[in-house]
Amino acid sequence: MIASLGMYDPPWLRAANDALWQALAERLAHMGISDVPSSLTRDRPLPEIWTAPDLLLAQTCGYPLMTSLGESVVPVATPIHDAPGCDGPRHGSMVIVRRGDPAGTLDDLRGRRAAINSRDSNTGMNLFRAVLAPFAQGAGLFTRVLETGAHARSLAAVIAGKADVASIDAVTFALLRDRFPGVDRRVRILARTPVTPGLPLVTASSTPAGTVAALRRALGDLIDDPALAPTLRALRLTGFAILDRRDYEAVTDLEKSAFLAGYPTLC
Incomplete structure (x- = not known):
């Protein structure tokens, strides 16, 4: 299985994302989830990662979630960040x-x-x-x-x-x-x-429901771990919300409004 946190992963934050993943992977293993990747995948294009049938967890964007990705992925959770504009x-x-x-x-x-x-x-x-x-x-x-x-x-x-x-x-x-x-x-x-809803964490549509539930429990547990406080601060991460595709309809609603206004293409 593969995992990626590539949307907010510039070079200076890779150590923080690695620490976040290691903490998440340990929790998943303790919950009995097998084949949890030991490290994040960074050597493949993100669209290829998003559509991989063996995707355990990755972060995508709300626009491809509602357009190109279709039913190939399932939303797991949406991060909550402490940042102006959030x-x-x-x-x-x-x-x-x-x-x-x-x-x-x-x-x-x-x-x-x-x-x-x-x-x-x-x-x-x-x-x-x-x-x-x-x-x-x-x-x-x-x-x-x-x-x-x-x-x-x-x-x-x-x-x-x-x-x-x-x-x-x-x-x-x-x-x-x-x-x-x-x-x-x-x-x-x-x-x-x-x-609109932020960048969702997703898993392959073939991921068992029990694994999706374990991912959500493990993500929630991370936020309350004092040992991860410096990592979470570096990433400006304060929590996770459980949203579904209906919440992300706000993304395509804005697209529709632009079309209706006669501006279908940013130009």
């Missing part, structure tokens, strides 16, 4: 521009350049599209949309002047500010997007 298990994005950018409203972004991490990202694209749709008036806003592959790269593109605006996941933005305090001197928050 509301329990729900979170949004920060629409950021360079510190000295003259833009005062989203409408001032017309004719500018945007950076997004990917077209299948809820926080980088879907929430961004939703907050822009009322201003787009059925037409394109940007002269260019740069796909960077990661929120951190989108932020870097704005700082470097390769893009003028980006929508950065609230948790990622907080973690980047923890690591690089100078970020606040380089960019500012122009707007905040709506919030």
